[in-house]
Amino acid sequence: xxxxxxxxxxxxxxxxxxxxxxxxxxxxxxxxxxxxxxxxxxxxxxxxxxxxxxxxxxxxxxxxxxxxxxxxxxxxxxxxxxxxxxxxxxxxxxxxxxxxxxxxxxxxxxxxxxxx
Amino acid sequence: xxxxxxxxxxxxxxxxxxxxxxxxxxxxxxxxxxxxxxxxxxxxxxxxxxxxxxxxxxxxxxxxxxxxxxxxxxxxxxxxxxxxxxxxxxxxxxxxxxxxxxxxxxxxxxxxxx
Numbered sequence: 001x002x003x004x005x006x007x008x009x010x011x012x013x014x015x016x017x018x019x020x021x022x023x024x025x026x027x028x029x030x031x032x033x034x035x036x037x038x039x040x041x042x043x044x045x046x047x048x049x050x051x052x053x054x055x056x057x058x059x060x061x062x063x064x065x066x067x068x069x070x071x072x073x074x075x076x077x078x079x080x081x082x083x084x085x086x087x088x089x090x091x092x093x094x095x096x097x098x099x100x101x102x103x104x105x106x107x108x109x110x111x112x113x114x115x116x
Numbered sequence: 117x118x119x120x121x122x123x124x125x126x127x128x129x130x131x132x133x134x135x136x137x138x139x140x141x142x143x144x145x146x147x148x149x150x151x152x153x154x155x156x157x158x159x160x161x162x163x164x165x166x167x168x169x170x171x172x173x174x175x176x177x178x179x180x181x182x183x184x185x186x187x188x189x190x191x192x193x194x195x196x197x198x199x200x201x202x203x204x205x206x207x208x209x210x211x212x213x214x215x216x217x218x219x220x221x222x223x224x225x226x227x228x229x230x
Contacts, residue, residue, distance in 0.1 A: 103161030
């Protein structure tokens, strides 16, 4: 079974500074990888996803992530954060079987705090 | 085009009661998945419905059951509620077999069990 680890429970970053959120996964084959963002009391919004091909993936809101098979990692980055980026960030892994997408396995999340 | 809609938004129940949560998928989507998100945790996969049948199930007891209707909408039923069932329940929809298709999430139903 697959698993996802987000080692940082909380991260505090100054507005305008760069950001990197870590994600490590465990899965026997090449997984499908996702980053979601969740604002308080809201559902999940997809930031970006990796299925195959280029290992550097561009997403919405200026985010990008890099898939590194050798390190089983899929870290999320942003060169300059804005106060509106404060939220909970989730990394997830998925697989396809039987012709369809299986349920995703999520990490426990990283709470991002932006300080002025 | 409405996205994924869930009802109700909030619900308060007592231990031992039963609850039904509802989800309408995004237009054009035929697959509905349900997730439970406890406070401070990531979402956990409950089950997925496609063609009115449970296609896949996560590690949840039989107290959790579901249904999908011909119009692709879905219900999540939880029997004999426990305090630990208090959580945000998220519904997500997608198109089966379409690789790379985005999974769209609703805003969830916040269930409190007293």
